Structures are given as C-alpha cells and as structure tokens.
Amino acid sequence: xxxxxxxxxxxPAVYFILITVALDTMGxxxxxxxxxxxxxxxTGEGLTRAAVYGGSMAALFAAMQFFAAPLxxxxxxxxxxxxxxxxxxxxxxxxxxxxxxxxxxxxxxxSQACAGLFGATTAxxxxxxxxxxxxxxxxxxxxxxxxxxxxxxxxxxxxxxLLTGIGPRVPFYCAAGLALVNVIYGALVLPxxxxxAHRRPFAWARSHVLGAINALRPLPIVFPVLGAVLLIRIxxxxxxxxxxxxxxQRFGWNERDVGYxxxxxxxxxxxxxxxxxGLLTRRFGPKGTVIFGLLMAIAGFIxxxxxxxxxxxxxxxxxxxxxFMSGPxxxxxxxxxxxxxxxxxxxxxxxxxxxxAMMLTPPMMTGIYSHFASPGSARYFPAAPYxxxxxxSVASLALFIxxxxxxxxRT
Numbered sequence: 001x002x003x004x005x006x007x008x009x010x011x012p013a014v015y016f017i018l019i020t021v022a023l024d025t026m027g028x029x030x031x032x033x034x035x036x037x038x039x040x041x042x043t044g045e046g047l048t049r050a051a052v053y054g055g056s057m058a059a060l061f062a063a064m065q066f067f068a069a070p071l072x073x074x075x076x077x078x079x080x081x082x083x084x085x086x087x088x089x090x091x092x093x094x095x096x097x098x099x100x101x102x103x104x105x106x107x108x109x110x111s112q113a114c115a116g117l118f119g120a121t122t123a124x125x126x127x128x129x130x131x132x133x134x135x136x137x138x139x140x141x142x143x144x145x146x147x148x149x150x151x152x153x154x155x156x157x158x159x160x161x162l163l164t165g166i167g168p169r170v171p172f173y174c175a176a177g178l179a180l181v182n183v184i185y186g187a188l189v190l191p192x193x194x195x196x197a198h199r200r201p202f203a204w205a206r207s208h209v210l211g212a213i214n215a216l217r218p219l220p221i222v223f224p225v226l227g228a229v230l231l232i233r234i235x236x237x238x239x240x241x242x243x244x245x246x247x248x249q250r251f252g253w254n255e256r257d258v259g260y261x262x263x264x265x266x267x268x269x270x271x272x273x274x275x276x277x278g279l280l281t282r283r284f285g286p287k288g289t290v291i292f293g294l295l296m297a298i299a300g301f302i303x304x305x306x307x308x309x310x311x312x313x314x315x316x317x318x319x320x321x322x323x324f325m326s327g328p329x330x331x332x333x334x335x336x337x338x339x340x341x342x343x344x345x346x347x348x349x350x351x352x353x354x355x356x357a358m359m360l361t362p363p364m365m366t367g368i369y370s371h372f373a374s375p376g377s378a379r380y381f382p383a384a385p386y387x388x389x390x391x392x393s394v395a396s397l398a399l400f401i402x403x404x405x406x407x408x409x410r411t
Contacts, residue, residue: 029156
C-alpha cells in the first residue's frame with residue numbers, strides 16, 4: 001500500500017531517482033576504456049596482465065554491490081530513504097575522486113571497492129519509488145529505472161572513450177562530478193518518503209542477502225518470484241557474456257557487427273522497460289506483462305539456437321531484449337505484497353540477486369560455449385548457451401505461474 005503524501009509523486013524526485021540509477025551504471029562504464037591503460041601505467045606491465053587486474057576489479061565491484069545492496073536497503077527501512085541515498089551518492093562521488101588520484105594498484109583496488117559499496121543505491125532508489133508510487137503504477141516506474149540502468153550502460157563507455165582523449169584521468173573526475181552535482185540536486189528536490197510510523201528497527205541478521213530473503217519468505221508470492229527473477233536474470237546475462245564469441249564463430253561477424261547487434265539489444269531493452277512495460281501493464285496488468293516478457297525471452301533464445309545465418313539471429317535480438325520487461329513487472333508485483341517498512345529489504349534482495357547473476361553467468365555460459373563449440377567437441381553445438389538460457393527462461397515462467405496460482409488460491 002502507498003502511504004506517502006501525494007506531493008511526493010512530483011516529477012523532480014522521480015527524475016533524481018532515475019538519474020541516480022543511471023549514474024550508478026554510467027560511472028562504472030566510464031572507466032572501461034581508461035582502466036587498461038591506467039593499470040598498465042601503475043604496474044609497468046603489459047595490457048595482457050592489465051586485463052587480469054581489470055577483471056578482478058570488476059569482480060570486486062560486483063561483489064561489493066552484492067553485499068552492500070541489502071545493507072543499504074535495510075538501513076533505508078530504518079533511517080529513511082533520503083539520508084541513505086544522499087550520503088551513498090556523495091561517498092560514491094568521493095570514491096571516483098580517489099581513483100583519479102590513485103598512485104598505486106592497491107589504491108585503485110580500494111577505491112573500486114568503495115565505488116561498489118556506495119554505488120549500490122539501486123535498492124534504496126527502488127524502495128523510494130515504491131514509497132511514492134501507487135501500486136498499479138509501480139511496474140511502469142520500475143521499468144523506467146531499468147531503462148535508466150540500460151542507458152547508463154550504453155552511454156558510460158562511449159563517454160569514457162571520448163573523455164580519455166582529453167586525459168587519462170578525466171573520466172574519473174567526470175564520474176565524481178556527476179555524482180556530486182546529483183547530490184546537490186537531490187538535497188534540493190528530494191523529500192523523505194518513508195514516514196516514521198512505517199520504519200523498522202535495524203538488524204544485522206536481515207542486512208545480508210540470505211537474511212533479507214528469509215525475512216521476506218512469509219510474504220505472499222515474494223519468495224518464489226525472487227527465484228523466478230534469478231533464473232531470468234541469468235538467462236538474459238547470457239547474451240553479453242557469449243554473443244561476441246558465438247556470432248564471430250557461427251556467422252563470421254567482425255567487431256563492428258558485434259557492436260551494432262549489442263547496441264540494438266541494449267536499445268530494445270531500454271524501449272521495452274521504459275515504454276512498453278507501462279503500456280502493457282495498463283492493458284494486461286503486471287502478471288500479463290511478466291508472462292509476455294518471459295515468452296519474448298524464450299522466443300529469442302530459441303531463435304538464436306536455431307538461427308542459420310546472421311540475418312535470422314539479428315531478427316531474434318529484439319524479442320530477447322524485450323525479455324527485460326519481465327523484471328520491472330515482477331518487481332512491481334513483489335512490491336505490492338511487501339509492507340512499507342520492508343521495501344528497502346526487498347529491493348536489496350533483488351539487487352543482490354542481480355549481482356549473483358552477473359557473477360555466475362559469464363563463467364558458466366562461456367564454459368558451456370567452450371565445451372560445445374570446440375573443434376574436438378563430441379557434439380558441436382555453439383548455440384548451447386542459448387538453449388540453456390531458453391530452459392532457464394521456461395523454468396522462470398513456470399515458477400512465476402505456480403506462484404501466481406498459489407497466491408490466487410489463498411484469496
């Protein structure tokens with residue numbers, strides 16, 4: 001139930017939340033073009049060794065977000081959303097300033113850990129939107145955050161590449177500046193959304209992902225739908241993890257072809273979440289939108305599995321990208337079944353599940369690809385990761401439908 005005053009639905013607060021989510025991903029993307037050269041400069045080693053350090057930093061960033069999202073979400077249930085959002089965003093900006101002045105590899109690792117810790121604002125941002133948004137509009141609002149997330153992923157590396165031409169540390173200053181300017185904007189336009197009466201005591205036992213999921217377990221539909229979220233997140237992460245290898249080997253594409261196809265994938269994931277989720281939710285409700293999104297994902301992955309040339313594969317990029325529509329709608333449904341004082345806890349659990357998918361999918365799906373695509377493989381099947389992703393999507397759909405039927409049978 002939405003308890004926040006009606007004035008909190010005003011546009012500036014929503015804009016702040018969307019900017020914050022975009023900055024979280026854009027700030028990380030800004031660093032992609034500059035990190036290899038900076039690491040090589042700090043270590044005196046070549047780019048091949050820098051790639052190893054860079055990969056471990058990316059894993060550290062994801063791991064810190066995995067642990068921090070439930071913690072920040074739980075703190076926001078206790079202290080309120082506004083202070084957690086503003087303080088986290090300020091610390092996020094400072095962490096990028098630390099990177100700008102990094103004089104050693106250890107310094108860079110520590111500042112990356114801080115960026116992952118304080119950049120895990122998605123949970124608190126989602127809880128704020130749940131506070132200020134009527135239940136029937138939450139799927140649409142969560143779709144907008146998904147679109148903001150995707151926009152940050154696309155813009156970040158492009159902007160980082162441009163800024164690196166000015167100076168190797170300029171992207172760090174830019175990321176810090178954007179975050180700190182947004183803090184000022186938030187301080188001016190962001191009212192508190194969680195009334196004192198709906199806050200809950202802070203407990204360390206509920207401030208990690210297992211504790212948060214256990215606390216959410218008694219709530220109708222929430223626990224099984226979290227499982228469905230994990231399955232579809234792993235499936236959707238399969239494309240960025242394996243697409244360059246698969247498309248180059250299977251269709252003979254070059255780097256430009258891969259880049260354009262992934263750009264199309266990102267574009268339609270943004271359109272689906274930012275525009276179509278709202279339209280379909282108004283027409284079919286959150287449940288129907290989830291089912292539509294999961295069916296699109298299944299169709300896309302089956303299409304990749306059967307594609308016999310690059311044109312057919314491109315055609316199935318669109319439905320696979322529309323699979324992202326299922327996420328905001330599932331989040332909206334779970335939010336509707338969660339009390340105000342646990343919205344941060346819920347969003348923290350969802351964010352951590354996303355981090356788990358980001359950590360598990362690349363080694364798992366590239367391992368499947370390597371096994372079935374190697375010349376000496378007993379069964380040559382380079383599309384095996386997409387067959388696996390289709391099965392995961394079917395399992396997600398089945399789990400979601402079972403959860404909905406059980407919920408309906410209780411009412």
